[in-house]
Amino acid sequence: MKDFKLICTACGKEYSIERVDPRCDDCNEPLEMELVKKGKIKQGNPLQHTILERYSDFFPFNEIRNDLSLNEGFTPLVSISRIAKRIGLKNLYFKNESQNPTWSFKDRGTLFGIQHAYSLGYKKVGAVSTGNMAVSVAAYGKRAGFDTFIFVGKNIPAEKLNPIAIYGAHLIRVDGDYGRLYYESLNIGRKQGIYFINSDVTYRVEGYKTAAFEMCEQLDFDVPDYVVVPTSAGGNVRGIYKGFLEFKEAGIIDRVPKIIVAQASGCSPIYNAFIEGKDKVERVENPDTIAHGIENPFPPSGNAVLKMLKENGGTCISVSDEEIIIAQKEMAEKGVFGQPESCVPLAAVKKLRQQGYLTENDRVACIVTGSGLKYTAAFEKHNLKSHTCKLEELNNFIKDNF
Ligand SMILES: *Cc1c(COP(=O)(O)O)cnc(C)c1O
Ligand SMILES: [Zn+2]
Numbered sequence: 001m002k003d004f005k006l007i008c009t010a011c012g013k014e015y016s017i018e019r020v021d022p023r024c025d026d027c028n029e030p031l032e033m034e035l036v037k038k039g040k041i042k043q044g045n046p047l048q049h050t051i052l053e054r055y056s057d058f059f060p061f062n063e064i065r066n067d068l069s070l071n072e073g074f075t076p077l078v079s080i081s082r083i084a085k086r087i088g089l090k091n092l093y094f095k096n097e098s099q100n101p102t103w104s105f106k107d108r109g110t111l112f113g114i115q116h117a118y119s120l121g122y123k124k125v126g127a128v129s130t131g132n133m134a135v136s137v138a139a140y141g142k143r144a145g146f147d148t149f150i151f152v153g154k155n156i157p158a159e160k161l162n163p164i165a166i167y168g169a170h171l172i173r174v175d176g177d178y179g180r181l182y183y184e185s186l187n188i189g190r191k192q193g194i195y196f197i198n199s200d201v202t203y204r205v206e207g208y209k210t211a212a213f214e215m216c217e218q219l220d221f222d223v224p225d226y227v228v229v230p231t232s233a234g235g236n237v238r239g240i241y242k243g244f245l246e247f248k249e250a251g252i253i254d255r256v257p258k259i260i261v262a263q264a265s266g267c268s269p270i271y272n273a274f275i276e277g278k279d280k281v282e283r284v285e286n287p288d289t290i291a292h293g294i295e296n297p298f299p300p301s302g303n304a305v306l307k308m309l310k311e312n313g314g315t316c317i318s319v320s321d322e323e324i325i326i327a328q329k330e331m332a333e334k335g336v337f338g339q340p341e342s343c344v345p346l347a348a349v350k351k352l353r354q355q356g357y358l359t360e361n362d363r364v365a366c367i368v369t370g371s372g373l374k375y376t377a378a379f380e381k382h383n384l385k386s387h388t389c390k391l392e393e394l395n396n397f398i399k400d401n402f
Helices: 081-087 106-119 132-144 158-165 178-192 202-218 235-249 269-275 302-312 321-332 340-354 376-382 391-401
Strands: 005-008 014-016 031-033 077-079 091-096 124-128 147-153 170-174 194-196 226-230 258-264 315-319 363-368
Touching: 031 202, 077 202, 081 091, 081 340, 091 202, 106 124, 106 132, 106 194, 106 202, 106 235, 124 132, 124 178, 132 147, 132 158, 147 158, 147 178, 158 170, 178 194, 202 235, 226 235, 226 340, 235 258, 235 302, 258 269, 258 302, 258 340, 269 302, 269 315, 315 321, 315 340, 321 340, 321 376, 340 363
Parallel strands: 091 363, 124 147, 124 194, 147 170, 226 258, 226 363, 258 315
Antiparallel strands: 005 014, 005 031, 077 091
């Protein structure tokens, strides 16, 4: 590993780059790799690079194992001018993370977690999750030949269990309090040498920087004014922000976009703290939103995200399930079908434009975090239609009806 340090996001205490425990011994806040201030994008054909390779200057690994990769990242940045025009913005981009190997951005963080586990000589990895992270760690862990452990709650429905099980990892339904399971997994990991690549662990956040790096490249280094990120634990938004900061430090871009943290109103601990001007999140009781991937009632990076927003000057907003469903349909009709979480940014942008926070000349990028096919139950909210007609009548049916 290169000579970088890990630093506590709250108290600044320093730790070794090899540390696996993601939180500070003194204040229990998340640790972060120090800001990389120098580096270049690897020259050459991105089609022949993995994200580990292309941006290797910004990561601590001396030996890169490209065979751990499933060619995640390099996802499209789609411009949807008709939606932009309708809501009164100059440009609206959608970073379509559903085109990752397991159909969500989690793959970026999983790859870097796995690479770190390998660098330290681990043979076992794991995750506590019922959603996209479980799927991602199961896929990457198994592929890398690690003994891979996925802990889920006992009552997880089959439609969520099977997409994890298919990759062949050790999948364990745990009977007990799911909130405690996260902390227990870290204990078990320490005792049994399992590297848990959970929600906002240090190297997962590092991996998320690559989405920012790519957006810079995709826009010829003319970064958007705002980047909107649907936020739960807070790992993704921290990573994306850090990515822009590092490219700025390295002189690759000349400014850092303002970050908009978007939450669902049925579970918005970061938003609640933000509007009350607090610097600590409080647990939300009885979270309830259709966007289950952003339903963490007590986000482990919540305080770090509040601090980040203060430093960056961005904002935080929450939107209702109804607004999310409308946004999902609007995006799908322009060819980008995201899961409900992924439609929170567009709903947020519409609201912020109405409120006048965003103005006509702003260029805004929304992070579409995962695929709409991940949560087919949302179809029921849409009153979807089709037509029926006899084969002999089809010609006239088309002529008469459309
Ligand atoms: C995990 C996830 C999020 C939230 O990311 P955090 O890093 O937990 O803030 C948002 N959308 C989707 C689809 C996810 O899977
Ligand atoms: Zn600390």
